[in-house]
Amino acid sequence: MKDVAQLTEGWQLSHEGTLLDARVPGCVHTDLLAADLIPDPFLGTNEHDVAWVGRQPWAYRRQLTGEEAHTAAYERTDLVFEGLDTAATLTLDGVELGRTRNMHRSYRFDVTGRTGELNVTFTSAYEEAESVRQLTGDRPNVYPEPFQYIRKMAANFGWDWGPTVVTAGIWRPVRLERWSTARLARVRPLVTVDGTRGRVELHLDVERTAAGADRPLLARAAVAGVTARAEVLGDQATVVLDVPDVRLWWPRGHGEQPLYDVELTLLDAGEPLGVGEQPNTAEQLDVWQRRVGFRTVELDRSADAHGSGFTFVVNGERIFVRGVNWIPDDVLPSRVTPERYRTRLEQTAAANVDLVRIWGGGIYEDEAFYDVCDELGLMVWQDFLFACAAYPEEQPLRGEVEAEARENVVRLMPHPSLVLWNGNNENLWGFRDWEWEEPLAGDSWGEGYYLGLLPRVVAELDPTRAYTAGSPWSGSWDHHPNDPDHGTYHSWEAWNRRDYSEYLANVPRFVAEFGWQAPPALATLRRALPGERLAPDSPGMLHHQKAEDGNGKLNRGVERHFALPEGDFDRWHYLTQVVQARAVAAGIEHWRAHWPRCAGTVVWQINDCWPVSSWSAIDGDGRLKPLHHELRRVYADRLLTLQPGVDGTELVLSNLAAEPWDTDVTLRLLRTDGTVAARVSLGLTVPGREVLRLPVPPQVQPAAGSAKEYLVADAEDLRAVHLPVRDKEFDYPAPRFDIAVETVGGDPDTLDVVVSAQTLVRDLLLQADRLAPRATADRGLLTLLPGERTRIRVRGAAGVGANAIRAALFCVEPA
Template sequence: MKKTLLLILVFGVLIACKQKSRSEDHLKIDLNTDWTFKQAETKTDWLPAKVPGTVHTDLKQNGIIQDPYYRFTEDSIYWIERKNWEYRKTINCSKEYLENQNIELVFEGLDTYASIFINNKHIEEVDNMHRLYRINSKPYLKEGSNELKVVFKSPSVEGEEKISKSPYLLPTIAERAEIGKQTAPFTRKASFHYGWDWAPRLVTMGVWRPVYLEAWNSYKLRDLSYALISLETEKAKLSAEFEIEAEVDKEVELLIFNNNDNSELATKNILVKKGIHTYIVDFTINKPKLWWSNGLGEAYLYNLTGRITSNKKNEERTIDYGIRTIELIQEEDEFGKSFKFQLNGKDVFIKGSNWVPGDVFIPNVSNNQYKWLVESAKEANMNLLRVWGGAIYENDEFYRLCDKNGIMIWQDFMFACMHYPGTKDFLNNIEKEAIYNVKRLRNHPSIAMWCGNNEIEEGWEPWKWSEKYKYSSEDSISIYNDYEKIFYEILPKVVEKYDASRHFWASSPSARPGKSGVRYIQNNKSGDRHYWGVWFGNIPFETFYENTGRFMSEYGFQSFPEIKTLQKIADQEDMAFNSLLMNHRQRSFPGNQRMQEVMDFYFKRPKDFKSFVYLSQLNQAEGIKKAINFHRKSKPMNMGTIYWQMNDVWPTMSWSSIDYFGNWKALQYFVKKANKDVIAVPLQQGDNFSLHLVSDRLSSDEMAVTIAVKNLEGQMLSEINNTVVVRSDRSKSIIEPQSITDFLASQNIDSNPKNLVIGIKIQEAGAIIFEDTYCFVPTKDLNLEEPELKMSWKKENDRHYISITTKHFAKNVGVLSENLNGRFSDNFFDMMPNETKEIEFIPYGNEDDTVVAKFSAMSVWNTYNKK
């Protein structure tokens, strides 16, 4: 029976190839199924493999290894990265298919060192995870059955060989390996695979993006890109650039079609010349609708088709394109030199986070996961994500979702926290990598800027890499000259040639505007800034106030994921913040104790591990909220706040605001409120208290502000009402800086601040647009009593509706879904006595509908040891 089915399948493929090759000039055959693999140079059995995929996930699927994320499994599977692995597949080709003039084997991603064979003939050698490889395969294919084989070589072994040929070690701060075996700088793969301070060392191999055969005759559309020439209210002038490869000179027609209104925008008859050439078609869109970032307007997309027609044969490509202008403005001002983005001519305050892949095993990240995370960013009122340089140029689906949801992208090139060799082959390799990815991504309106690297300029200066590695002066000069070649010559030239409308920033953080022979260390007067003093320095969150630059592109603080996430990768014996497993899981050297040390500034010691986990999230949320509030209050001196990091690559404690399974931590809820277009910022520095309003709208608007001072029993002690006009270009003071004592006296309040809570409400045209609470003392000093929380819930369709009541003041009510992943409409909120709060739970899209949801709630009071 199996043989019969196989014959039917093969016959079907042959017929399909035969029929399609007659009717279509360009034929693409998917090769992503029916792969097998084994360890190279062994006589072990061939096992089923998944493509796209990785060797680790294939080994797990076949029961060879445990879940790499479970407990200490990571330590027992390092052997995988030091072996070579073979993958193979059978390709069936008909005689008619082989009659096509050109047949190319296309790998969109190979991780990383690989030899490719067809019918045991070596056809290509590759060495870069970040590139597409297009290989002429027609000479190697035969009618009938063909064997495609890919042999992956150990990145670690290959890297060690490269080290042996290098005149010196190259610095890297993040790779989890012995000094002298830090191979990451020499290998063009995702750097975080070698281990990072939030990621395990799991050095992958595999066919990690799609693979296919593509046949064509006469001509082939290699690339299509659009560029905005000029923009006015009544019309936008654009150009389409067709990159076409042709076998012979040929007359063709080029067409641009707008699918939004079924209109033909331009046609042009041209002579396509033999070889690869580009051809320009100019066109106009009348009364253009602009693409705006989240919060400022609609992220409008034009669905444009570019088509080549010749002898009734068509080849076309359809692209969603957003019309907008975006600039990075750096001008001298009263504070130094600005660092701000202008979208469609308007200053935009950037609110966002740093993005890392959704899984160590990148092919595991589903479209549903991308959708959940990008929509979570939108829901949290973000307008930008920074794609960090130690990972990957993300999948097309990620950028498509960012385009659709108005999320701008700060796009790093894939270089981070290490220096790189300057050999001719290496530089040529990264230039091809840069060209491919710039061309692949340039049509996305979400791409706001290209950045050369993460923290390399910082590493050379304040981190003193030259001294740490004891380089001679000659070696230091050589290494830094190689740095200059990559980040001040090769990469900016690629951006200038292929995506000239976007800005290139060499390194983050940096204050250096461009190559000038002088190295500028990050500061508060120009450029962008990374501030890590709180996490690495064991100091209060208020230190963020003194360390705000022109644009904050990294800062953060850690927390644990919730208990149900930990239960998936740990045993009951592991459930303590300083257990062997939790300490092993922690990859940042201050350790889990740093969370407790900073928590001690604001909270009482938690009574148990569940309480610690809850307080770790609340502590993180309160701290980063302080930073975001101050950054926004500081506009226009500061014009961007991007915390580290939004998501996780595996289940762990980290700086993330969403855990590996998609659950929102307390921080994501706090960010959602702190990123609203209009907010109130209470600011306390020492004994001085003030209150400010901030608006990120493009207009100045009148609003009503209510400041209610109550005691913890809910009694109103004072109410201040103001009607103010809030401008978009700077914050507005509502309560000028003054001592808490003076403020309370001015309101005729004779109460201990430990018994007080301020309610802040902003209304516009009678509608509440912002609400928050504030206490004058750290939470640990509040005179709290048991709130006596009660809750109930019901399910309607795929949503869960939860009602919570409290008898007494409840500080930071955290509602937990104990058996479903997802997010709440609001969480970790304060409740006044006798208040009822209604919230909604939105399950992650892949949850089992048959599971009966279980919810629980706790507040700060529940973390206390009552003895």
């Protein structure tokens, strides 16, 4: 049986002639932070003070002892690195083992019988990128950093939401594997289902020692009580398991997520086997174990009256995708533990999300990420790692790209949550619209990867899943890459140049990116900017705003709807968060109302990699923005909205549940003085997975341009509000409300804040982190009508009184 020893201890990092204790897995920055040799790059403007780290060579060392390398019981000892970041030379006892230049691959070296000092010396990523640039020539890039010349996490080089923190190090585990005769070099599981009958085809490659070259080998597999075996002929075999009566894996909200343990064992048969013979004394050589799920996934891109679609079909059911984009959860990714993955993904699922797109400037995430997605029913859209740049296709990059793709396709394909491979982020669009063609002058830029190499790799290795060449992508060069009528669409004009009302101007087939910025929670800002007097343009705030003209866009977004507060940071902070939540809700409500023509939205973005003003719903310290609560509302199975129609406002009920929705809807025309001008009640039924649109009856329609009337629709616990004018033009009454604080169940750490409205109270928000850094509230933005009462559950704010709570409550005020 194979023996495995993890090499986590005994590493040292060389720094200016001295040796520091090094943590593996880790990176140079984490070791320097642990030794107090650099300041935290996340605080203040410290990012500038640590920039030198990414431009230096670094060396890790460790003794490989005779005890570790002892191979008397084994024929072979391999040194395995699951991840090296990035360009490294490895030596053992002064003899070179090999060189690496790809963060996204693993590496294996034969060290049988060898001992001595193991050195891993990293070249600066900048130096490696420049050496490749000299070979390939220049290529266009959205950012002034050379990330397209090195197979490394692009986000390390800064982004419009991330710092420039260029890492180096042994970022994933290292181990010694000792083995004899043969080992499982690769196992490629094809998991399919037909009705209730599942099939698992295990395609395996083995590596043999010289002594094991002619040994008869047997592969034996088991899943759900079904077993099968196959002889290994040469270095390959296929074991097929047909599994009756399997339960289907479903995305969350559509069914359950049953998972099945698969075990494959490689055996030394001892002597040649006759037909039907079982080995008498089979020795176990290696074992491969994974969890799989049985489901079918198709991507319907067929043409129709509106263009060509992009609809996920899981187990034969067409799905409106409720998605979010995911970036690396830390710019130092070795710090993201399995527990942190679970926390972040549980927060994601709590927003009623059912798909997570892993963006192409990050990493192929750790196994723990996909395991949690399998369990939670979060579908995964996996980008190959290309983003916002022209990528050379010459060597040495081309070989690295293919090796990286092959390894990660096979590594990730057991996961039922994985539903799509995507070639790149915005590069096909960039070639057409970002003035790349002229400077490229015919040079390669990545098209050969996205339309050639990568689809061939996926078709060969993982034919059970769809591949799309990019996001956005219309399906062919016959249409503009970002054509809303064909394939996937990125909607950025509203944020960059216009207003979120622009989302209502079209109905894309699938919105793979759109979003709106807001700053993080106040407690996050106070931790990240210690001692700073906060203002929208204070030094730390500007440093933690990486988007081009980001604050200008934030301010213009507020000004279109509200009076921009001058000299009142707390008010500015609240209003930017309101606009972010409203903007994203406006897009989702509109596009969801056009299901099945529009088949999904993927919000940019769910998470952050540091404390920053960004498009995220969960900030860099893990706190929920109001956007997170709004996602939970607009991604719920049942959604009530008021939408503009051809002949006035329309009532829209969207039912993504399988069961019909029988409900009573009350429509009220209200005046700002609190009186009711008209009321209509409707008994409605919305079939499962369908949308119902109805014109609002004329008697409850507010007069066009009225600043004193508004429409409210209520159904069960759902509410929609429509103003005929923008907020700053509306005659809001001065908000008046009473609050009471009640303890819950004798737990001093849990409070109910009871708010009783005397007037219209629009977009009431309790910012719980203002009460205590760890405090949370269970509600986001709320609109109360005169005489209404609501409860907000607060946890983590023991001993807080009514005055402090009132100071943490914000709502819309008259202009």
